[in-house]
Amino acid sequence: MASQWHSLVSQKIFLARNLLGQLENSNSVPAKEALLQGTIELGLRARKLVLIMIARMYQHQHSQPDSLEALGELIGTHSPEIAELNQLASDGRSWWNHLEQLERHQGNPPMARKTVSSENVIAVAADTGPDRSKQALETTLGAMKHFIDILEDRHSEW
Known part of the structure; x- marks a missing residue:
């Protein structure tokens, strides 16, 4: 039964990677944003799964x-x-933390961004949010896939 869930999580990761692969071929800003947000949403769904x-x-x-926390209550906080x-x-x-940041x-x-004028220019770093680059998303999806594959191997031995 767990293998079916492994397949479902793998499918979501595969689809997210597929969307990410289309990013370079997209010519419009809205299409690129849709691909990025779709990739992130599939990654978030995979994490819940x-x-x-x-x-x-x-x-x-x-x-x-x-x-x-709910999983810990269910299976015990001392499980590997x-x-x-x-x-x-x-x-x-980590991939988990990256997805947490992306979800927030x-x-x-x-x-809301302040308008910049010569009177209010101050050299500070603006919060740009989590890294939504193709490379960062590929790394996160790859690490999540590696994690679930290890889990599947560990539990299929039983």
Whole structure:
């Protein structure tokens, strides 16, 4: 049963990568933005499905945890998967954390920008949000795929 969930997560990652591959062939700004947002949404869906996949690996056939905390309550906070996901969540450069940042960014309206004039020019770094570059998204999707493949291998041995 967990293999079906692995296949579903793999499918979402594959589709996200497919959208990302079309980015270079897109000529319009709205089309590029649609491809980026579609890629991110598929990545976010895959991340949620990872939680369900892990719950199924622990024989919780009807549970659909929607957060790392809910999964921990379901399978126990001392399981290796929870430890690994907590480590990923605390690592600012991990695929889990990158998707967390993208979810916050994509789920909120854009920040209002101040107009720049000669009176109010101050040299400060503006918050541009998480890295939405093709390379960063490819890295995140690849790392997530690697993670689920390891989980599948680990649990299919049983």
